[in-house]
Structures are given as C-alpha cells and as structure tokens.
Amino acid sequence: MAPPSAIDIVHVADNMDTVIPGPLTVKGVPARRAKSGKFVGGTAALGDSDFFKGPDTGKPKAKRWDHYLSVESKSRQPSSLKGAAKYLNTPGLISLGGGLPCSEYFPIEELTLKVPSPPHFSEKQTKQSGTIVKAGKYDISEGKSAYDLSVALNYGMGTGSPQLIRWVTEHTEIVNNPPYADWQCALTVGTSSALEQAYRMFCERGDYVLSEEYTFSSAVETALPLGIKFLGIKMDSEGLLPESMDDILSNWDEKARGARKPHVLYTVPTGQNPSGATQGVARRQAIYLVAQKHDIYILEDEPYYFLQMQPHTGPDTPDVPPPATNDAFLNALMPTYVSMDIDGRVMRMDSFSKVVAPGSRVGWITASEQIVERFVRHNESSNQNPSGISQMVLFKLLxxxxxxxxxxxxxxxxxxxYTRRRDIIIAACEKHLPQEIVSWNPPAAGMFLWLKLNWQLHPAASSKSISEIEEELFLSAVGQGVLISRGSWFTAERSNFIPHDMFFRATFAAATEEKMTEAIERFGVAVRSCFGLE
Known part of the structure; x- marks a missing residue:
C-alpha cells in the first residue's frame, strides 16, 4: 500500500493540537453515576447521550452536513406527540395527551432470566451457577430497579430508552472516546435498519455509494430499490485500498458516470463481510485522510468489531497469550473510525447481533448531534425504537x-x-482442500473465511466463463452436502462487473467443530471433482 503521503492528500483539519480528555474508564462509571444523582426514566422518558457523557473540555464541535442531507431528511419535522412527552415528568401532571395504554392492561407481570455470572460463561457453568434476575411491572415505583415492565412495554422515544442509552453512551466513551464534543448515541433496530435510514438521510436516487469491491450483500440489496448504486473499491488482504478510493474520486466524470461525485463511503473495517479482512491502523488513517480530502461521509459498520481474535500462529508455533485484563483487551483492539474522527464525518453502527443475540434486534449509532437528530426524526415516523422487551433483557444483562x-x-x-473456531476451520482447510486450487488468509476478526480459487486451472477454463465454473462448483458442493456462499453474491457492483477472481465464503460461527471439519472435507471433494483431481 502506498503511504498516506503518496496519495496526494491535503489535510483539512485545523484542530489536530486539541487536547482530548481521556476516555471514561470502567471503574469510573459508578462514580459518575453516583455524582449525577438519582436516575429518572419513566414512561416515554427522553434518552439523550448528553445526560450521560463526561465533560468535553477542549473538544471541538463536529462539522455540519447540511450540504449532504437528502431532501427527505431535511423535510422531516419533529413528532408533535413525541415532543409532548417531555412534559410527562411534570409533578402532578395528569396526562390525557398521548395514546399510552394503561400498564394494568399489559398481561406480563414479571420476566425471569438466568444469565452467566462472569467469568463463568459456558452453558454448563450458567446452568450450575448462573444468576437469576427478575423484571417486575412496577420495579421503579417499588424502588427495586431503574427500569420496569410498565415502562418497557409502553411506547418509547425515538432515541430508545434512557436506561439503555446511558449504558451504550458509557460503553462508547470507554471504547471510542470520540474526539469531538457534540457526539450522541441513538438505539437502532439492528444495523440493516440503521443503514437503510442512513441511505435515505444522505442519498438521492441516482447517487453512488462507495464500498469495498466485495461487500455485505444486504447493504447493496437495500440500496438498489432506493435508486442508489454501489461502486466497488479494490481490496487487498487488509481490505479497502485508499489509493484506489482516491483515484476514483479524483478522476470522477459526472457526465460519463451519469451521477454526481460520491460523498458516502460504506465500509466494514473489522472482519469484513465477506472477505474477513481487517484494516490495520495505518490503513484506517489513510482512508480517513482520503475522506477528508474529498469530503466523504463514512458509514462505519462494525458488527464484528469485538470478534477480533488472537494472531493465527499455526500448529508449530507457540500461541500468543491472550489479553489478561479488560484494559489489555481494549488496548489490543484496532482503533475505530469514530475514535479518530476529528470532523464528525463518521456514523458508527454497533450491534448486539454478533456478540449477544441477533434476535434482540437492538443496536445503536454514534454520530454528531446533527446527524443523530435527523436519524431520530426518521425513527419517530417509522420503527420508533427497538422492542421494549429486548431493551429490558439487555438492560438486566448488561x-x-x-x-x-x-x-x-x-x-x-x-x-x-472465535479464535478456536477459526483455527479449527483453517486446520480443516489445510488438511482437506487442494492448495494448488484453493488459497486463503487467516482472518484476524469476524466469522468468515474467504477462499480464493484458481479457476483458470479448471479443465474447461478456456470454454466456460468464471460464472459458469462458480455455479458448477457451488452445485457440486450442495450435491456433496455442504452449503457455502458464492463470492459473486457479494459484489458491490451488480451490473457491468466482470470478475477476475473466484471466491467462496465459509463461516466458522455456527456449526460444531466436527460438522465444520466435515463440511470442509465435503467441499474439498467437490473441488477435486470439478477440477478433475480425483
């Protein structure tokens, strides 16, 4: 990769000398909460990150993005009914305003959960020594909790419940500590929903969004019906190439492309889906500088961020010791885009899907106050907020x-x-796949192994197209009893894209160790059969 200085980047920030206060620490959370006084979060209570953030002394304000907000986003007005909820905490107020059902008609009196007791996280340990937690209907008024079912089961605000907003705000400050002052968080109904809203906020029909050459298929398929096209940027083992991104933007021809110059980048920096690539520190810095040069807004999709694994050492090399403390774990993580975002040009999308449970349908965004405000306006007239039961379960757990x-x-x-699972699938590949045909890079994060096939060694390579050979191998694998994803499903550009390489994506997240090894063995049989190696 060319170093940042070789990409002809002009740094546009004037605040690099700003002193950024240190992040909130895990041990600092109780002290901050105690200092802030009694938590109040009743029905439809406001949840604002500013209530829960630390002091922002010395931090600059984010840039404004009025020039990129869509006509739809600019036209959204605050919800009249949601706005009236701010009066609900007025002492002595009798509300006949909002359509909030009376909690006595909620037919759930109590929820009981059994959760692991750290550090004993296995299913067996949880069954033996897990903690029983309960959520009652009126725990707040009875002084048992800051959150109860009378609140969770009722309508909420577009930001999500303040109980969970407090937690994700603290978590974001611990992990990311955004270097500008006016950042905010808002809950989402998962990243796919958040991404669809982001497209509608930043793009008009006919716009292009930049992404990795191979990207999350649903990200593309969500954009296409909105009239938004994807433009793929070349990749290597670390993912997106900043010099390729800079070249595309520097030489953009609106007439030839039939569209204005792109101003949005969608990227999965860690354990990228589908390639498994993880952008290193220098790579992230270089991409951010290209974004500054061309005034690009970054959608940072990070569902796999905390699935960063131990280095892959192989069978004959000693394992690297894992982080022994939480501080060491945090220090071992890659810096996030939002942690280096001095402009406020990043919307980070986090999710509990890959680290707690996808069925929770709860995640959150972190972005500047302006962008979060527009995002919440969209929430108010669409999905409103995640399921109250999901928020309650996560609150009780986290x-x-x-x-x-x-x-x-x-x-x-x-x-x-995940390190153990990754090592198992790689060992299976080394044992069962013909390495003159199939190659791979051990992923540093995520849940996917990206297999590259030398399709030109196929006996019919001179007479069949790469797509035909890919389909033949896919169907052969199904015939052998293994489902593995075709690389063409993940191309960013769905028209006029001519692939030069063939890939298949395998996940090591779901199957048991034995089944995973057996699946790779079956895929190896399919490869040998298709390539005439039997």
Missing part, C-alpha cells in the same frame, strides 16, 4: 447483572471462542 466490567469479560471470552 447494566444490572454484568456491568461494563462483566461485559468486557464476556467479549474476552468470545475472542478466545
């Missing part, structure tokens, strides 16, 4: 049971579990 310290212990546990 806030009342584990706390930030326990959650980081859980993530350290996942790091080792």
């Amino acid at each position: 806030d009342e049971s584990w706390g930030h310290d326990g959650y980081l212990q859980w993530l350290r546990n996942l790091r080792l579990e």
Whole structure:
C-alpha cells in the first residue's frame, strides 16, 4: 500500500493540537453515576447521550452536513406527540395527551432470566451457577430497579430508552472516546435498519455509494430499490485500498458516470463481510485522510468489531497469550473510525447481533448531534425504537447483572471462542482442500473465511466463463452436502462487473467443530471433482 503521503492528500483539519480528555474508564462509571444523582426514566422518558457523557473540555464541535442531507431528511419535522412527552415528568401532571395504554392492561407481570455470572460463561457453568434476575411491572415505583415492565412495554422515544442509552453512551466513551464534543448515541433496530435510514438521510436516487469491491450483500440489496448504486473499491488482504478510493474520486466524470461525485463511503473495517479482512491502523488513517480530502461521509459498520481474535500462529508455533485484563483487551483492539474522527464525518453502527443475540434486534449509532437528530426524526415516523422487551433483557444483562466490567469479560471470552473456531476451520482447510486450487488468509476478526480459487486451472477454463465454473462448483458442493456462499453474491457492483477472481465464503460461527471439519472435507471433494483431481 502506498503511504498516506503518496496519495496526494491535503489535510483539512485545523484542530489536530486539541487536547482530548481521556476516555471514561470502567471503574469510573459508578462514580459518575453516583455524582449525577438519582436516575429518572419513566414512561416515554427522553434518552439523550448528553445526560450521560463526561465533560468535553477542549473538544471541538463536529462539522455540519447540511450540504449532504437528502431532501427527505431535511423535510422531516419533529413528532408533535413525541415532543409532548417531555412534559410527562411534570409533578402532578395528569396526562390525557398521548395514546399510552394503561400498564394494568399489559398481561406480563414479571420476566425471569438466568444469565452467566462472569467469568463463568459456558452453558454448563450458567446452568450450575448462573444468576437469576427478575423484571417486575412496577420495579421503579417499588424502588427495586431503574427500569420496569410498565415502562418497557409502553411506547418509547425515538432515541430508545434512557436506561439503555446511558449504558451504550458509557460503553462508547470507554471504547471510542470520540474526539469531538457534540457526539450522541441513538438505539437502532439492528444495523440493516440503521443503514437503510442512513441511505435515505444522505442519498438521492441516482447517487453512488462507495464500498469495498466485495461487500455485505444486504447493504447493496437495500440500496438498489432506493435508486442508489454501489461502486466497488479494490481490496487487498487488509481490505479497502485508499489509493484506489482516491483515484476514483479524483478522476470522477459526472457526465460519463451519469451521477454526481460520491460523498458516502460504506465500509466494514473489522472482519469484513465477506472477505474477513481487517484494516490495520495505518490503513484506517489513510482512508480517513482520503475522506477528508474529498469530503466523504463514512458509514462505519462494525458488527464484528469485538470478534477480533488472537494472531493465527499455526500448529508449530507457540500461541500468543491472550489479553489478561479488560484494559489489555481494549488496548489490543484496532482503533475505530469514530475514535479518530476529528470532523464528525463518521456514523458508527454497533450491534448486539454478533456478540449477544441477533434476535434482540437492538443496536445503536454514534454520530454528531446533527446527524443523530435527523436519524431520530426518521425513527419517530417509522420503527420508533427497538422492542421494549429486548431493551429490558439487555438492560438486566448488561447494566444490572454484568456491568461494563462483566461485559468486557464476556467479549474476552468470545475472542478466545472465535479464535478456536477459526483455527479449527483453517486446520480443516489445510488438511482437506487442494492448495494448488484453493488459497486463503487467516482472518484476524469476524466469522468468515474467504477462499480464493484458481479457476483458470479448471479443465474447461478456456470454454466456460468464471460464472459458469462458480455455479458448477457451488452445485457440486450442495450435491456433496455442504452449503457455502458464492463470492459473486457479494459484489458491490451488480451490473457491468466482470470478475477476475473466484471466491467462496465459509463461516466458522455456527456449526460444531466436527460438522465444520466435515463440511470442509465435503467441499474439498467437490473441488477435486470439478477440477478433475480425483
């Protein structure tokens, strides 16, 4: 990769000398909460990150993005009914305003959960020594909790419940500590929903969005019906190439392309789907500088961020010791785009899907106050907020049971579990796949192994297209009893794209060790059969 200085980048920031206060620490959370006084979060209570952030002394304000907001986004007005909810905490107020059902008609009196007790996270340990937690209908008024079912089961605000906003705001400050002052968080109904809203906020029909050459298929398929096209940027083992991105933008021809110059980048920097690539520190810095040069807004999709694994050493090399403490774990993580975002040009999308449960349908965004405000306006007239039951379950698990310290212990546990799974699938590939045909790079994060096939060694390579050979191999694998994803499903450009390489994506997240090894063995049989190696 060319170093940043070789990409002809002009740095446009004037605040690089700003002194950024240190991040909130795990141990600092109780002290901050105690200082802030009694938590108040009743029905349809406002949830604003500013209530829960630390002082922003010395931090600059984010840039404004009025010039990129879509006509739709600019036209959204605050919800009249949601806006009236701010009066609900007025002492003595009798509300006949909002259509909030009376909680006595909610037919759920209590929820009981059994959750792991850190650091004993296995299913067996949880069955033996897990913690029983309960959520009652009126725990707030009875002084038992800051959150209860009378609140969780009712309508909420577009930001999500303040109980969970407090937790994700603290978590974001611990992990990212955004270097500008006016950042905010808002809950989402998962990243796919957040991404669809982001497209509608920043893009008009006919616009292009930049992304990796191979990218999350749903990201493309969500954009296409909105009239938004993807333009793929070349990749290497670390993912997106900044010099390729700079070349595309520097030489953009609106007439030839039939569209204005792109101003949005969608990227999955860590454990990228589908390639498994992880952008290193220098790569992220170089991409951010290109974004500054061309005034690009970055959609940072990071569902796999905390699935960063131990280095792959192979069978004959000693393992690298894992992080022994939560601080060591945090220090071992790649810096995020939002942690280096001095302009406020990043919307980071986090999710509990890959680290807790995808069925929770809860995630959150972090962005500047202006962008979060527009995002919340969209929420108010669409999905409103994540399921109250999901928010309650996550609150009981993350806030009342584990706390930030326990959650980081859980993530350290996942790091080792996914490292073990990755090493198993790679060992299976080394044993069962013909390496003159199939090659791979051990992923440093995520849940995918990206297999590259030398399709030109296929006996019919001179008479069949790469797509025909890919389909033949895919169907052969299904015939052998293994489903593996075709690389063409993940191309960013869905028309006029001519692939030069053939890929297949395998996941090491779901199957048991034995089944995963057996699946790779079956795929090896399919490869040998198609390539005449039997």
